[in-house]
Amino acid sequence: MTVRVAIAGAAGRMGRVLIKTLHETPGLMVTVATEMAGSNLLGCDAGELAGIGAIGTPLRANLHDLVAEFDVLIDFTTPAATQHHLALCHNAARRMVIGTTGLSPDLHQQLARAAQDIAIVAAPNMSIGVNLCFKLLDIAARVMGQESDIEIIEAHHRHKIDAPSGTALKMGDIIATALGRDLAEVAVYGRHGHTGVRDRHTIGFETIRAGDVVGEHSVWFVVDGERIEITHKASHRINFANGAARAANWIAQQKCGLFDMQDVLGLRDTSLRFGE
Numbered sequence: 001m002t003v004r005v006a007i008a009g010a011a012g013r014m015g016r017v018l019i020k021t022l023h024e025t026p027g028l029m030v031t032v033a034t035e036m037a038g039s040n041l042l043g044c045d046a047g048e049l050a051g052i053g054a055i056g057t058p059l060r061a062n063l064h065d066l067v068a069e070f071d072v073l074i075d076f077t078t079p080a081a082t083q084h085h086l087a088l089c090h091n092a093a094r095r096m097v098i099g100t101t102g103l104s105p106d107l108h109q110q111l112a113r114a115a116q117d118i119a120i121v122a123a124p125n126m127s128i129g130v131n132l133c134f135k136l137l138d139i140a141a142r143v144m145g146q147e148s149d150i151e152i153i154e155a156h157h158r159h160k161i162d163a164p165s166g167t168a169l170k171m172g173d174i175i176a177t178a179l180g181r182d183l184a185e186v187a188v189y190g191r192h193g194h195t196g197v198r199d200r201h202t203i204g205f206e207t208i209r210a211g212d213v214v215g216e217h218s219v220w221f222v223v224d225g226e227r228i229e230i231t232h233k234a235s236h237r238i239n240f241a242n243g244a245a246r247a248a249n250w251i252a253q254q255k256c257g258l259f260d261m262q263d264v265l266g267l268r269d270t271s272l273r274f275g276e
């Protein structure tokens with residue numbers, strides 16, 4: 001069965017790579033591509049924008065009128081647009097793959113409520129490598145986290161509008177959970193001025209925004225005499241798009257529920273054993 005996919009934000013950095021990737025992925029067909037109302041690219045062929053030649057799918061603005069034309073919506077846009085798309089997909093019983101970051105706690109709750117009726121994959125990072133790093137971070141935190149100073153450093157391109165990255169926040173949450181801490185209580189976002197000595201229980205976040213950096217995350221676990229660094233460097237957005245394509249094929253088989261890439265990749269129940 002071919003899964004009909006709508007791509008929201010099709011002219012964006014991720015949107016263009018998604019068009020190309022999905023067009024080349026067996027089992028998926030890009031039937032809808034949307035952009036913001038008022039965009040001067042409306043009407044352009046999505047394939048032309050993605051550099052693969054015409055695919056017969058023009059950029060359109062009103063997703064509301066297009067719900068009969070897709071099975072799964074892939075959303076890499078903005079939190080406001082994602083919220084709007086969530087309501088539409090919920091009403092029309094359409095599945096979703098959400099990559100947008102910077103979602104508010106309230107929007108996360110709306111996702112969970114909608115997922116009682118529709119199937120949603122929402123993940124701040126669709127890369128397989130980053131999702132493997134999430135597992136490694138859980139192990140590192142359990143093995144040496146209580147004795148370590150933990151710092152999460154991330155770098156992205158100058159156009160990124162949210163900080164820290166959704167991935168960095170997820171990394172912090174995984175580490176805090178493994179250590180029995182509440183991230184909201186222990187997170188320290190950057191430092192400036194007279195900070196006092198470092199509190200061992202805190203988890204630090206440092207953000208770099210520069211040039212065209214695709215996305216880099218590094219987590220340090222530092223004890224006296226040694227330092228572990230768990231690092232992921234994305235060199236092209238194709239890795240996120242491949243993950244989103246995999247998620248679209250996977251979510252098409254689910255009836256309802258809120259999932260992430262750990263579910264899509266079958267990592268949810270994988271226990272990586274140590275110390276045996």
Ligand SMILES: NC(=O)C1=CN([C@@H]2O[C@H](COP(=O)(O)OP(=O)(O)OC[C@H]3O[C@@H](n4cnc5c(N)ncnc54)[C@H](O)[C@@H]3O)[C@@H](O)[C@H]2O)C=CC1
Pocket residue numbers: 008009010011012013014015034035036037076077078081084098099100101102123124125126127166240
């Ligand atoms: N989960 C993951 O693996 C990844 C997540 N992201 C996230 O995806 C989001 C988008 O990133 P980029 O593509 O770099 O941003 P971008 O700004 O290049 O693209 C977003 C696009 O969405 C469009 N848009 C805004 N409102 C819309 C609406 N109502 N309907 C249709 N289109 C609308 C914009 O015009 C723009 O073209 C960000 O939140 C980013 O953090 C980015 C890369 C990987």
Ligand SMILES: O=C(O)C1=N[C@H](C(=O)O)C[C@H](O)C1
Pocket residue numbers: 101124125156160164165166167168214215216
């Ligand atoms: O905005 C981006 O570009 C990216 N955003 C995601 C995030 O906020 O974690 C994932 C990736 O690093 C690229």
